[in-house]
Amino acid sequence: xxxxxxxxxxxxxxxxxxxxxxxxxxxxxxxxxxxxxxxxxxxxxxxxxxxxxxxxxxxxxxxxxxxxxxxxxxxxxxxxxxxxxxxxxxxxxxxxxxxxxxxxxxxxxxxxxxxxxxxxxxxxxxxxxxxxxxxxxxxxxxxxxxxxxxxxxxxxxxxxxxxxxxxxxxxxxxxxxxxxxxxxxxxxxxxxxxxxxxxxxxxxxxxxxxxxxxxxxxxxxxxxxxxxxxxxxxxxxxxxxxxxxxxxxxxxxxxxxxxxxxxxx
Numbered sequence: 296x297x298x299x300x301x302x303x304x305x306x307x308x309x310x311x312x313x314x315x316x317x318x319x320x321x322x323x324x325x326x327x328x329x330x331x332x333x334x335x336x337x338x339x340x341x342x343x344x345x346x347x348x349x350x351x352x353x354x355x356x357x358x359x360x361x362x363x364x365x366x367x368x369x370x371x372x373x374x375x376x377x378x379x380x381x382x383x384x385x386x387x388x389x390x391x392x393x394x395x396x397x398x399x400x401x402x403x404x405x406x407x408x409x410x411x412x413x414x415x416x417x418x419x420x421x422x423x424x425x426x427x428x429x430x431x432x433x434x435x436x437x438x439x440x441x442x443x444x445x446x447x448x449x450x451x452x453x454x455x456x457x458x459x460x461x462x463x464x465x466x467x468x469x470x471x472x473x474x475x476x477x478x479x480x481x482x483x484x485x486x487x488x489x490x491x492x493x494x495x496x497x498x499x500x501x502x503x504x505x506x507x508x509x510x511x512x513x514x515x516x517x518x519x520x521x522x523x524x525x526x527x528x529x530x531x532x533x534x535x536x537x538x539x540x541x542x543x544x545x546x547x548x549x550x551x552x553x554x555x556x557x558x559x560x
C-alpha cells in the first residue's frame with residue numbers, strides 16, 4: 296500500500312473508520328514482544344456515492360393502444376422502474392432497469408417512477424409521471440337531413456355515437472370542407488336560411504388521438520317556386536277546336552288546371 300497512514304491511537308482489536316468519502320484500504324501491523332512485525336492482509340472499504348433519484352421526462356399523453364418512452368436523467372445508482380394504476384400502490388416492472396423505459400400499448404392511464412439505489416446507500420425515488428390514455432376518436436352519425444325552400448328555412452342536425460370533442464363543418468360541394476365557427480362545437484347544429492344545397496359533418500377529436508369525421512348530413516335547397524307565364528290562342532271557334540298552351544319561365548313541377556269562371560279556388 297502506498298501513502299500509508301498510521302493510526303497511532305488505534306492499537307486495540309477494534310478500529311472504527313468514520314466519514315469516508317472514497318474507497319480506502321486498511322491493514323493491521325501486529326508485533327509480539329521482541330518478535331518481528333507481522334502484517335495482515337489488506338481489506339478495502341468501498342465507498343458508494345449517495346443515490347441520486349433523477350428526473351423523468353417524456354410524452355405523458357397517448358391514445359388508447361399506444362405506448363410511450365420515458366427517460367430518467369441525472370440519476371446515480373441502479374434503476375428499477377415502477378408502475379401504479381392509482382399513484383399509491385407501486386409494483387416493479389420486470390426487466391425495466393435502464394435509463395429509458397418504453398411503456399407498452401396502454402388502455403388506461405398509468406403512473407410511472409424510478410427507484411434508484413447506489414450500492415449500499417439508501418434508495419431514492421424519482422418524480423412520478425402520469426401517462427394519460429385517451430379513448431380512440433369515434434366520428435359518430437349525423438341525423439337530420441332535409442329538403443327546404445330557399446330563403447327562410449331551418450334544419451337541425453344531431454350527432455350521436457361519437458367520442459371526442461366536436462367541430463361541425465360544412466361544404467357546398469361535399470368535397471371542400473370548412474369549420475363552422477359560430478355555434479359549431481355542440482352535439483347539435485342548426486343550419487338556417489340556406490340558399491344553396493349544403494352538406495354537413497362533424498370533425499371529432501379525442502384527446503391526442505387522430506381526428507376522424509362523422510357521417511354526412513345534407514340540406515337540399517329548392518329554388519323558390521315561379522309560376523311562369525302561359526301563352527297560346529285565346530279565342531277559338533266553338534266547333535272542332537284545338538288549343539295548345541305553353542308555359543314559360545316557370546320553376547317547379549307543373550299541374551295544369553281549368554275553370555269555367557276563371558276562379559282560382
